[in-house]
Amino acid sequence: MNTEAPFIRAIKVEDNEQIAKVIRAVLIEFGVPKVGTAYEDKALENLYNAYREENTIYYVIEHQGKVIGGAGIAPLANYEGPVCEFQKMYFLPEARGLGLGSKLIEKCLLKARSFGFEHCYLETLPYMEAARALYKKNGFVSLNKPLGDTGHYSCNMWMLKEL
Known part of the structure; x- marks a missing residue:
């Protein structure tokens, strides 16, 4: 029996297809609109390349x-200023409830600080209640309006954390 625990690592090119499927599956599970959200992002087909730009990183959870x-x-x-965006956090059901969300947020925020960002912004949806509770638990506070322009116009809840 394999009892290997899930672990967090930087994305590899061979992860592209799997992570795109994970993201789309979770969005469908939660009834998220396919337009104005990550579902239609062109970068979703090649997240490895999308996160090779300066001051970017994407981590996957492997099990x-x-x-x-x-x-x-x-x-x-x-957006002008030292603000990063926390992006595309999605977990399949078997990854939920294991404390991986907080670990992944912490890892991303540590990297954001090392890149020189002073704040971290995110966008979410009202019915993603567990995610919002996790963000709040990790120090994100709600905003009344969006920052920047991510193109995710269907996401109508915004949060920010000082780094």
């Missing part, structure tokens, strides 16, 4: 050779 979740950070699009 027994399978990608079961991930999240990343990148500079906030269309």
Whole structure:
């Protein structure tokens, strides 16, 4: 019996197909609109390349050779200042409830600080209640309006954390 624990690592090119499937599966599970969200992001087909830009990183959670979740950070699009965006955190059901969300957030925020960012922004949806509770537990506070312009116009809840 393989009892290997899930672990967090930087994305590899061979993860592209798996992580795209994970993200789309979770979005469908939660009934998220396919337009104005990560579902239609062109970068989703090649996250490895998308996160090779300066001051970006994407991590996946691997368990027994399978990608079961991930999240990343990148500079906030269309915004001036030292603010990054916490992006594309999605977990398959088997990755939930294991404390991996907080570990992944912490890893991403440590990297964001090392890149020189002073704040971390994210966008989410009202019915992603568990995710919002996790963000709040990890120090994110709600905003009344969005920052920058990510193109995710269907995401109508915004949060920010000082790094």
